Amino acid sequence: MDKVQRMTREHGVVIFSKSTCCLSYAVSILFQDLGVIPYVCEIDHESDGKEMEMALIRMGVNSSFMFPAVFIGGLLVGSTNEVMSLHLQGSLIKLIKPYISGLKSN
Template sequence: MEKVMRMASGKGVVMFSKSTCCMCYAVKILFNELGVNLLVHELDHDPEGREMERAIMRMGYSTAVPAVFIAGKLVGSTNEVMALHLSGGLVPLIKPYRVMS
């Protein structure tokens, strides 16, 4: 879990993903459309990916990906990110990390 937290706090908006996950793709598109410079860690391309996946699941989620962190804090998976966006709460959180206005 320490490695996940270290990687998550390395940049403003960080997502742990799998390259074949359609929900991960949807979240990537959302952040792209919002102008966020998203740092993505593809767990299926990392030799320690399975261990990181288990660590993310120990944080309380039934699925490990996508796992979105903003400013080092776990926001959640697809449902939490989309709900936050629909309620108007996502844009203020990502404002410091947007590359376009």
């Protein structure tokens, strides 16, 4: 659990994923389009991936819709549905504003 908490503290936007998760990829691209380069941790490539998965569940990640598990500013936002809902409401930009790199291309 310490590793997961450290990652969410050290990086503004963190996406916990599995390498085969297309929804995680889509959420990552959304953040990039909004000017944020998220830290993506593919737990299936981590030696302690199972422990990380259990830590995410203990932190409140829904085990039925586990990936992507998105954290912004150290706080759990949720999965794809929650991120897209925030985006459609116009609230996502407010959450990620401190992490926008200024390198946004449009």
